Amino acid sequence: xxxxxxxxxxxxxxxxxxxxxxSLLVALALCLTAEYYWREQGYTPRILDSAMLxxxxxxxxxxxxxxxxxxxxxxxxxxxxxTVKKLLPHYQPIMLAVNGMYPLSTLRNLAEDPQFNGxxxxxxxxxGMIKDFWWMQQPYVxxxxxxxxxxxxxxxLFLNVWQKHTVISRDAMSxxxxxxxxxxxxxxxxxxxxxxxxxxxxxxIFTEESAxxxxxxxxxxLEQFLEDHPPPPADQWLQELNxxxxxxxxxxxxxxxxxxxxxxxxxxxxxxAESFLPKEQYWDQLISTxxxxxxxxxxxxxxxxxxxxDESHVKGDSRDEYTAALIQxxxxxxxxxx
Amino acid sequence: xxxxxxTFLLFFVVVVGCYRLIPGWSHKKNWLLFTSYVFYAxxxxxxxxxxxxxxxxxxxxxxxxxxxxxxxKRKLWLWSILSINLGVLGYxxxxxxxxxxxxxxxxxxGLSWQVDPFxxxxxxxxxxxxxHSLSYCLDVYRGKFAxxxxxxxxxxxxxxxxxxxxxxxVRWREMQEQIExxxxxxxxxxxxxxxxxxxxLFEKIVLADxxxxxxxxxxxxxxxxxGTQQAWLGALAFSGQIFCDFAGYxxxxxxxxxxxxxxxxxxxxxxxxxxxxxxxxxxxxxxLSTWLRDYLYIGLGGNRGGPWLTSRNLMLTMLIGGLWHGxxxxxVIWGGLHGALLILxxxxxxxxxxxxxxxxxxxxxxxxxxxxxxxxxxxxxxxSLAGAWQSTLAMLDVSQLLHNPxxxxxxxxxxxxxxxxxxxxxxxxxxxxxxxxxxxTPAPVTGIxxxxxxxxxxxxxxxxxxxIYFQF
Numbered sequence: 001x002x003x004x005x006x007x008x009x010x011x012x013x014x015x016x017x018x019x020x021x022x023s024l025l026v027a028l029a030l031c032l033t034a035e036y037y038w039r040e041q042g043y044t045p046r047i048l049d050s051a052m053l054x055x056x057x058x059x060x061x062x063x064x065x066x067x068x069x070x071x072x073x074x075x076x077x078x079x080x081x082x083t084v085k086k087l088l089p090h091y092q093p094i095m096l097a098v099n100g101m102y103p104l105s106t107l108r109n110l111a112e113d114p115q116f117n118g119x120x121x122x123x124x125x126x127x128g129m130i131k132d133f134w135w136m137q138q139p140y141v142x143x144x145x146x147x148x149x150x151x152x153x154x155x156x157l158f159l160n161v162w163q164k165h166t167v168i169s170r171d172a173m174s175x176x177x178x179x180x181x182x183x184x185x186x187x188x189x190x191x192x193x194x195x196x197x198x199x200x201x202x203x204x205i206f207t208e209e210s211a212x213x214x215x216x217x218x219x220x221x222l223e224q225f226l227e228d229h230p231p232p233p234a235d236q237w238l239q240e241l242n243x244x245x246x247x248x249x250x251x252x253x254x255x256x257x258x259x260x261x262x263x264x265x266x267x268x269x270x271x272x273a274e275s276f277l278p279k280e281q282y283w284d285q286l287i288s289t290x291x292x293x294x295x296x297x298x299x300x301x302x303x304x305x306x307x308x309x310d311e312s313h314v315k316g317d318s319r320d321e322y323t324a325a326l327i328q329x330x331x332x333x334x335x336x337x338x
Numbered sequence: 339x340x341x342x343x344x345t346f347l348l349f350f351v352v353v354v355g356c357y358r359l360i361p362g363w364s365h366k367k368n369w370l371l372f373t374s375y376v377f378y379a380x381x382x383x384x385x386x387x388x389x390x391x392x393x394x395x396x397x398x399x400x401x402x403x404x405x406x407x408x409x410x411k412r413k414l415w416l417w418s419i420l421s422i423n424l425g426v427l428g429y430x431x432x433x434x435x436x437x438x439x440x441x442x443x444x445x446x447x448g449l450s451w452q453v454d455p456f457x458x459x460x461x462x463x464x465x466x467x468x469x470h471s472l473s474y475c476l477d478v479y480r481g482k483f484a485x486x487x488x489x490x491x492x493x494x495x496x497x498x499x500x501x502x503x504x505x506x507x508v509r510w511r512e513m514q515e516q517i518e519x520x521x522x523x524x525x526x527x528x529x530x531x532x533x534x535x536x537x538x539l540f541e542k543i544v545l546a547d548x549x550x551x552x553x554x555x556x557x558x559x560x561x562x563x564x565g566t567q568q569a570w571l572g573a574l575a576f577s578g579q580i581f582c583d584f585a586g587y588x589x590x591x592x593x594x595x596x597x598x599x600x601x602x603x604x605x606x607x608x609x610x611x612x613x614x615x616x617x618x619x620x621x622x623x624x625x626l627s628t629w630l631r632d633y634l635y636i637g638l639g640g641n642r643g644g645p646w647l648t649s650r651n652l653m654l655t656m657l658i659g660g661l662w663h664g665x666x667x668x669x670v671i672w673g674g675l676h677g678a679l680l681i682l683x684x685x686x687x688x689x690x691x692x693x694x695x696x697x698x699x700x701x702x703x704x705x706x707x708x709x710x711x712x713x714x715x716x717x718x719x720x721x722s723l724a725g726a727w728q729s730t731l732a733m734l735d736v737s738q739l740l741h742n743p744x745x746x747x748x749x750x751x752x753x754x755x756x757x758x759x760x761x762x763x764x765x766x767x768x769x770x771x772x773x774x775x776x777x778x779t780p781a782p783v784t785g786i787x788x789x790x791x792x793x794x795x796x797x798x799x800x801x802x803x804x805x806i807y808f809q810f
Contacts, residue, residue, distance in 0.1 A: 007774050007778075008530050008773060008777035009527070011526055015781045016525045016529030018785060019782075019785040020529060021785065023792060024792075026785065026786050026788075026789025027789040027792035027793045029789075031793055031796050149380060149382060151346075151380035154343075155345045168799070173799070174548060175544075176548040176549055176752055177548075179752055180751075183751055
């Protein structure tokens with residue numbers, strides 16, 4: 001049964017003009033009111049990270065001049081892409097680090113991509129290479145491989161602009177979330193302690209109090225975790241990483257390069273890591289056994305000089321200098337060409 | 339490309355703008371065909387050649403079939419068409435399911451045979467455009483019309499972007515005049531078309547994705563054994579989600595086509611107010627149910643062979659209809675349940691006669707129909723037969739509902755409120771379409787309502803979910 005048009009085609013043009021004008025005015029008024037309300041509550045526009053945004057960046061990592069940053073929060077909130085671009089103008093910096101997730105599945109994805117022959121800076125510590133943590137970023141990889149389409153590529157470009165300029169574009173401000181939250185707890189949405197750019201790189205916002213609290217939380221969580229899940233013996237750990245070495249070899253055989261990188265930490269983060277996964281038994285063995293290229297902050301005084309207010313991440317206003325120091329190290333070691 | 343994306347917004351503005359400006363109907367059709375293929379490539383450009391080649395093959399073979407001198411030769415051409423279309427559909431959609439099922443059967447017989455999972459990507463909309471093409475070829479075979487001479491017109495009929503990937507499944511007879519004769523755009527068609535697109539996006543983004551999906555997903559993705567209340571909440575939320583997701587898509591499709599002066603067939607007519615299961619199938623996915631009726635049920639003999647054969651034909655049609663939706667036993671059982679319900683209804687009508695029930699009895703029967711349909715949706719949504727069975731048992735154990743009520747979360751209240759409003763709305767609208775309702779509403783009310791819907795769409799951000807029916 002075809003759609004019947006007889007019921008509305010007799011309507012005068014005035015009907016449609018009034019309807020369309022009114023609908024635009026009402027929609028505009030409601031959206032502006034909501035935007036004003038949230039801004040009054042202290043919320044500001046921000047880019048939201050997601051598998052779609054990750055895939056947008058991932059889709060750019062196809063050429064030899066890609067410098068891909070793979071890792072977790074220490075890279076996502078530590079590396080400053082404009083500084084990379086300034087120091088290495090021939091490279092295209094691409095941020096694939098994901099906050100809170102260890103990165104080996106992303107490295108495998110790059111290894112399995114026959115097009116990829118760029119340079120990878122793989123931010124991972126010995127704990128992040130325990131087999132249990134290898135696949136944390138796999139949902140991002142799966143989204144990129146199976147759901148990301150040209151449609152979503154263009155959509156996300158527009159969404160970035162929309163999120164950059166409006167607060168109402170945040171999921172937490174959606175009408176259903178707001179009603180559900182009001183019914184459940186009555187609380188206002190969480191104000192994140194970080195900001196992101198559309199490149200997916202960002203920075204953390206610390207106050208003295210929040211930094212102390214975060215340092216304590218991170219330390220307590222890590223300690224509890226390591227006690228509940230003691231790391232495997234170094235021999236077993238090393239044996240399992242044979243696969244990692246194969247992925248690296250695959251990328252390097254295509255003309256690419258992989259640099260393992262352990263970024264600076266301090267306080268309990270450093271002492272706990274050292275007591276449960278001693279560097280000489282784990283990291284050093286990995287590098288020498290598989291002949292890998294690596295940078296470890298413990299061997300680099302310039303990197304140790306940067307303060308981490310929460311014992312894990314560099315300060316937002318140090319990102320520029322920290323990135324410059326790291327890139328300079330890579331240049332000095334002949335790992336990238338300026 | 340998805341309707342609920344910025345990409346489509348941009349695409350649609352460009353398509354409609356140029357469509358208006360391009361002179362001559364033939365050039366306009368070329369433009370529509372080109373942009374329809376761009377729309378399809380927005381999902382996966384690598385499957386565009388498959389769409390074009392199967393469409394071309396069907397057009398060519400239908401011509402040859404019509405020209406064939408003998409009945410035997412025509413039949414041969416028809417079998418070729420069926421083999422190619424169903425072969426392609428079978429390969430992409432059912433190859434792993436069939437191999438895996440055969441392996442399980444072999445294992446039950448004590449034979450050892452392992453099937454590795456296939457890495458086959460299902461081309462989007464393949465079930466829909468295959469059925470488009472098949473209906474055309476079958477009608478040419480039956481001599482209902484002469485095959486279309488113009489290849490471009492045929493490609494446009496199959497590939498017209500509003501209905502390409504998730505229907506409605508359009509017949510050539512419904513589109514022939516609209517493709518061959520110039521379409522006219524007017525303020526009325528543009529206005530109503532945009533209203534329909536707005537309603538469709540509201541159904542998809544606000545209701546399906548934001549209100550229903552979180553509750554339905556939380557229930558159907560959980561690993562624990564379900565309680566009665568949670569099972570009903572999950573099933574009701576999914577009932578809302580599946581309707582708003584699919585009806586949202588087709589409402590957008592109808593609206594987008596209408597803006598350009600095309601009228602597509604309506605696909606949903608307030609199915610949750612159905613009085614009985616045959617009434618449900620006259621209101622749910624109408625273009626598929628009429629397709630199955632015309633080309634499968636009637637082809638099998640329909641109701642011409644007495645009650646037993648009629649029941650067999652109904653059951654076969656619904657089982658195949660279930661399998662059309664997805665390559666899994668849960669879909670087959672879902673189809674089987676609907677087949678059984680349709681047979682039961684026929685028996686009941688035979689026993690009790692076709693008396694016209696009073697108001698109260700009508701309400702009771704409508705509620706009974708709705709409740710049963712909600713239970714059958716569990717089989718459609720569950721990821722395993724065991725999960726579906728557990729949910730069904732939990733839903734039928736009503737005593738637990740009275741003894742162990744659990745406080746609802748905010749999201750569950752929203753889903754419950756929305757499904758209540760949706761069902762009430764459908765009961766009030768009954769046989770009227772959205773177009774009828776909008777056409778009878780005063781301009782200020784239409785304007786304010788549409789403005790409110792647009793605001794709710796904008797105020798429901800979140801990364802888009804693919805339309806559920808895209809996977810079919």
